[in-house]
Structures are given as structure tokens and as C-alpha cells.
Amino acid sequence: MAGDAPVVAAGDAPRVLVVEDDPVLLTILTRYLGQRGCCVVRASSAAEALELFAHTPIDVTVSDVRMPGMSGHELLQEVRRRDPEADLILITAHSSVKEAVAAIQAGAADYLEKPVDCRRLHHTIQMIVERRRLRQRVRILELGGRDSTVFEGMVARSRRMLEVFSFIERIAEFPTTTLIMGESGTGKELVARAVHQRSPLRDRPFVVCNCSVLAPGLIESELFGHVRGAFTGADRDHKGLFETANGGTIFLDELGELPLGAQVKLLRVLENREIRRVGSPASVPVEIRVVAATNRDLGRMVREGEFREDLFYRLNVGVIDLPPLRERIEDLELLCEHFLTQFARRFALDKASISVGATNAMRGYHWPGNVRELCNVLERASIMANGGEIQLEHLPADLRRQSESGEDDPEVSPLDLSLEAAERDQIRRALDSAGGRRVAAARLLGLSRRTLYRKLDKYGIR
Ligand SMILES: Nc1ncnc2c1ncn2[C@@H]1O[C@H](COP(=O)(O)OP(=O)(O)OP(=O)(O)O)[C@@H](O)[C@H]1O
Ligand SMILES: [Mg+2]
DSSP states (O other), X not given: OTTOOOSSOOTTOOEEEEEOSOHHHHHHHHXXXXXXXXXXXXXXXXXXXXXXXXXXOOSEEEEESOOSSSOHHHHHHHHHHHOTTOEEEEEESSOOHHHHHHHHHTTOSEEEESSOOHHHHHHHHHHHXXXXXXXXXXXXXXXXXXXXXXXXXXXXXXXXXHHHHHHHHHHHXXXXXXEEEOOTTSSHHXXXXXXXXXXXXXXXXXXXXXXXXXXGGGHHHHHHOBXXXXXXXXXXXXXXXXXXXXXXXXXXETGGGSOHHHHHHHHHHHHHOEEXXXXXXXXXXXXXXXXXXXXXXXXXXXXXXXXXXXXXXXXXXXEEEOOOGGGGGGGHHHHHHHHXXXXXXXXTOOOOEEOHHHHHHHHHSOOTTHHHHHHHHHHHHHHHHTTSEEOGGGSOXXXXXXXXXXXXXXXXXXXXXXXXXXHHHHHHHHHHHTTTOHHHHHHHHTOOHHHHHHHHHHHTOO
């Protein structure tokens, strides 16, 4: 089925499209790659693959060569015509050197023989993904080459936010459902608007639906509308938010608050692309982009039975993870500039500056309310400073206390930039890539097995 839910999905998991007409091999490959952290989308023909390709961002396509209808070679050509940077791996039962050479010349990233060596396939995918990330990183560096970046009303210079901006640009072109996760005040609504603004639907409606304020008995009618007489009090036809947003984007804010019953209905809309008003026998087709946001841990809610797993997987194809402010504190000064300029304009004051002491205190604070809290703190402080320099005493007592006592939120470890930390991270990454196999990890790291064992001991990595 086109648009099949991925088996495993995570924020920056490689998105792999597997095209195979043999259902058994399709399942084996999907499972193998899914278990190794890939976000797998499946298609059982080239035609289905092309349809998915138009709707979903894909990092790597793995395709069988011989399939009824369009062959893998033809798929390769068509995909590369649409996106010259697309990466495709072909797999075939009847390989000849000549064919392999022709495929590589036509732009295939690799050409594997059946029976498929899953480990080799996975390894090739990892190499391709790594290469694509490098390319993307170069683009981000180009973005960040300027001192700061302004992107659809957001300012940032941290690598993580620049990555978010670059991902928004990429995902916005596709009508993929997007899920924005992040603590309160991290900018989820701004990101949702940016996705819409950067998409081909920017001139169409952007409708906000806050799931936490929908009246429990009326959720379905609010979302999908109702016809006259559908229930007591329904004295006229009512258009729901989905119909209002038709042709544009609907932003489902606080999605984690949507009750299970409404989650089923939402899943159905996403799958069938049609809605039915409460009390109406007929469905209306909708062409709509869904962007959802939540500050809850949906993965955990799934485990605890509070959020539907199938809906989660459907949303999880396009996840944007917004880092909390404390993990990108290098954005602080830039954000301060941004807000102080705004306040100066709004209150017709001179733009305030910030003393070194106040800046340091703000850098050391853990910002549980993130950018929104920063905005509020600065607003109050600039009023108190009355156009002069913002001093430590203009900041809330809480913030000063935390930075004076040097006490950190126990859950938040300060950024560790030591070489040892980098080495530890690199070792973890190599172990992950090698599926936990130490010999392979040592090879990836260019270390002898003994050196790796010593380092594992030193860093207490199991
Ligand atoms: N990168 C940024 N640059 C400029 N302003 C920002 C940025 N991020 C957030 N803001 C501002 O911070 C405030 C909070 O942002 P937003 O409402 O998008 O957060 P949120 O994640 O939706 O929060 P909540 O979970 O509480 O709904 C807004 O005033 C927004 O304009
Ligand atoms: Mg919000």
C-alpha cells in the first residue's frame, strides 16, 4: 500500500524507500532496516514508489530491478530526472558486470546481488546517508557563514537551529505531515508557520486548531463539521476546521491533548484524505497539509497507551525536534538583540543594552520556559531599565539566584566541549553504526581492538 507507515522512525533517522514486488523480501528488508534505526517506507511497484517519491522526503531508495510494469532501471532514470541528487541502490537476481556498470553509469549508488546481504545493504545505506549529511552540513555552514540567520521571523546561529531551518526548507516542498516536538516556548508555532510559508501552499489558508481547548463533546464537530440536526443544538450546517483549511495547512497545536477517540478519526482523515461532517452520509475529499505540534513525549504516551501507535508512526515521518534554549545558549545574545529591537519600537524607547553581569546570569540560567520566558524577562527588564542598560537587578530573583549559587538544574548537564567528551561521543556513534559489534566499530574508528577496549573501559561504555 502506498504511504505505508514506517516500521521505525526517529527524528533524524535515514528515510529509506524499499521497492520490491516480492512481499517476503519486502518484509525482510523493511524489518532489518527498521531494526537498525532506518525510517522505512515501502512500495511494491515502481509506480507506487514514484507516487511516494513525490510526497515524501527520501534519503535512499532501494529497488529491485525486475518488477512487473516499470523496471528498477527505469525507476532509477525517472527518479534521477526528478531529483539529480537522489540516491538509489539496485538489487537484482540476475546480475551481469555489464548491467552493473550501466546502472552505476546511470547514477545508481550501488548494485547488489540477490540473495541480499542485508549487512552490506545497511552499510551502503549508512555511507550514502553520511555523504548526504555532509553535503547538507556544507549547506548549513554556508547559511551560518553569515554571523546569524533570520528565517521566517526566527533568529538563530546555533548549529542545531540552522539544521532545523534547513530541514524545514527541505520538508516544506513535500505535502508530508509534519510533527514538531519541543518544550514549551521553544518556537513550535513559529516553525509551523514557517513550514506553511515555505511550501507551495503559502497563499492558501493556515488554520490553527488548539487541541487542548476543544470541548470534549464537540471535538469531532469542531474538526470535521456537522450537518443540521446531527445532534441536539445543531440548528444549522457547520463547517469544521479541516474544511476551512482545505487547500492549505491545518496546524494541530498541542496534539498530545487530543483524546484517543478523536485520534482514530484523525488517522482516518490522514489515510483517506477525506472528511465526513458529523451526521452526514457523504464524504468530502480534502487536499490538506497537516502540521502538528506537542510538548509531550509522544513516544512515551504510545508506550503508556495514551496515544495511538499507528497515528504516531504516520506523523513520525516528518519530525522536527526543537532543542530547548539551554542546549543552544549561543543563540541567546542574538535573541536578546531581536527582542530588544522589538520592544524599543513598541515602547518608543531607545534600544536597551545589557550589562555583562546580566548577560552572564542569563547564560547560566536553565530557561525552563525557553524563548518565551526570555522574551518576557527582557520585556520586564527593559521597562525597568527605562531605555538604559539592563542590569542584574532588573532580572527576576529566580534567575539571579540560580546563576549566583552556580546551581544547575540537576537534569541539565552543562555543555561538555572537552576532547574526551568528543572521543566518547565518536565511540558511541561508531558502536551504533556497527550495530554494537566492537570489531567493526574499532575498524570504523581506525583503532586497534585493544585500544578500543581500553577506551570503552575508560569511558564506562558497555
Ligand atoms: N528563534 C526565534 N526567534 C525569534 N523569536 C522566537 C524564536 N523562537 C521563539 N520565538 C518567540 O518565542 C515565543 C514562543 O514561541 P512559540 O509560541 O512558537 O512557542 P511554542 O513552542 O509554540 O510554545 P508552547 O509549547 O508554549 O505553545 C513567541 O513569542 C515567538 O515569537
Ligand atoms: Mg505553541
